[in-house]
Amino acid sequence: MDYVSPFDETRRAAQPLAARGRALDGATVVLLDITKRRGDQFLDRIEARLHEHGADTLREAKEIFSKPAEPELIRRIANRGDLTVEGLAD
Amino acid sequence: MDGTTAPEFTLPSVRGGPIALAELRAGGPAVLVFLAEECPTSTLALRRLAPLSAPLREAGVVLAAVFEDPPEIAARVARTTGFAGPTLAEPAPYDVSRAYGLQALPTTVLVDRDGEEADRRVGWDAAGLQELLTRACGTAVEVTREAPVVKPGCAAKCSYDAATIALLDGGTDELEDMFARGWTDGLPVVPPTRERVAAMLGGRDPARVLGEVPPARGVATLERVAACAVLAGCRPAYFPVVEAAVEAALDPAFNLNGQAVTTQPSGQLVVVNGPIRHALGLNGGIGALGPGTRANLTIGRALRLVVTLTGGAAPGRMDRATLGHPGKLGFCIAEDEEGSPWEPLHSERGFAPDRSVVTVIASDAPLSISDHRSTGPEELASILGWAAAATWSPNWWPLGATSVYVICPEHRALFAAAGWSKRRVREAMFAAVTRPARELRSGETTPFVLAADPDATITKWTSPEEIVVLAAGGEAGRYSALLGPCLGMEAAIVSREVVESA
Secondary structure: OOEOOOOOHHHOOOOOOOOOOOOOOOOEEEEEEOOOOOHHHHHHHHHHHHHHOOOEEEEEEOOOOOOOOOHHHHHHHHHHOOEEEEEOOO | OOOOEOOOOEEEEOOOOEEEHHHHOOOOOEEEEEEOOOOHHHHHHHHHHHHHHHHHHHOOOEEEEEEOOOHHHHHHHHHHHOOOOOEEEOOOOOHHHHHOOOOEEOEEEEEOOOOEEEEEEEOEEHHHHHHHHHHHHOOOOOOOOOOOOEEOOEEOHHHOOHHHHHHHHHOOOHHHHHHHHOOOOOOOOOOOEHHHHHHHHOOOOOOOEEEEEOOOOEEEEHHHHHHHHHHHOOOHHHHHHHHHHHHHHOOHHHOHHHHHHOOOOOEEEEEEEOOHHHHHOOOOOOOOOOOOOHHHHHHHHHHHHHHHHHOOOOEOOOEOOOOOOHHHOOOEEEOOOOOOOOOOHHHHOOOOOOOOEEEEEEEOOEEEEEOOOOOOHHHHHHHHHHOOOOOOOOOOOOOOOOEEEEEOHHHHHHHHHOOOOHHHHHHHHHHHOEEEHHHHOOOOOOHHHHHOOOOOEEEOOOOHHHEEEEEOOOOOOOEEEEEOOOOOOOOOOEEEEOOOOO
């Protein structure tokens, strides 16, 4: 039978993950706070551990956790960082 | 076939548009993996070859999957196996497979940069495929030696006679096929044949785009929305309401993205006002929040299917609701405007009373409120208001989000007899529900409560405007309902007028 798909397959294709294994020493890691309660505390701990491994860190924050990051924020993170850690918290 | 010219072809890609063999080998050799969903060895092969797709591409080799299946099936297998390379779908009677002389699946064919077939392997043969891929790349390629290292395949569909192919093309149970494709919310659906979708569209432009549906940002063409309406069981006459509901839900102010992925239970309540309620037989009377009325159930379901299928918010996957609620199957109600002493919702929101309007509200499951004893409006408003006290969390005051009250006819009559307006009902509910801050300082409470003086009076809502009052329900029984809030979304209530002409 010939059906009309409700899916948008262009958005469902498997996307390869970015390459892993980059060294932390000397890397710039962006810590993205999604502004959920205590997310900043979680990122504080992660930041301290990253410094122990020789990484530089930058902090960014979303305006509200329930909405996607603004394109400008995503661009800024991509331009300034080698890696990003996004903390989901509650 | 070694050394012969590989037959040229153009087939539909599951990610949109046709792809020709010439495109696949434009930058170097192409490796074609012919397969079919019914063949377990095909699935095994694609799953094991999937991780090689990216490194092969870096070496200038395109690894492509060519399915003897419809595009939806091919897309699903590619997705579940993690295969990200070009994925093509060959329709019956499988002329391309026949041109390649396939007898069994999977068959892997190496087409070199000159368009010659340089190698071919049948079934799963780890060593043989490693040789083929190494030959394609010119450098060593590792193929997993996980057991089984050799596995025979299945007969190619193209190798069957015409009568059997006809059965293969249409021999499956349609309803089961819908489940296999994932085109469902867990219940059986109506298969979206081209004829049904065309009837649903009623002459509207199928390519018109209503927006991107979160969270996966699938593009809501009118054709896909119509496919969801067919799946949901809508009659074509319902489609203008579905279209307006989808448009409203895609308004960024509604924050469907947050609602679609949250661990909260929230669904999308669709409220219909205006003359179209009668034209479609929408129910705002007895059992309006329950089963029994096709228009209510299928219109609400169509919106949810757009979110779930086009938007990719499948429960347990991108929809992370801890429990969810039954309204996430479909949640649509008409307002009983004729039986109400108050202005209807769409009039409150600035629309003329004779317009048909859809309003979407982020909402939790209904909580029934029984009150057969109140004799005055203040008493009843207090009872109804206090039902909200424990919503979201008992000590979370104020809510800072919308509560929806669906007021039944007998409760409405009591307010009407006292001459109370909707506004007065809202204000009385708001004023009735207060507690001192000190009683709210445990468990999940708000920063507002923690910062307040212990004896300060805290209200359940920030303002009476957070209370929405709707009229619906059967004439007998003093049961109204409260639909709890969806928090943290800044989810505005959004209305759209229904446009009935194509």
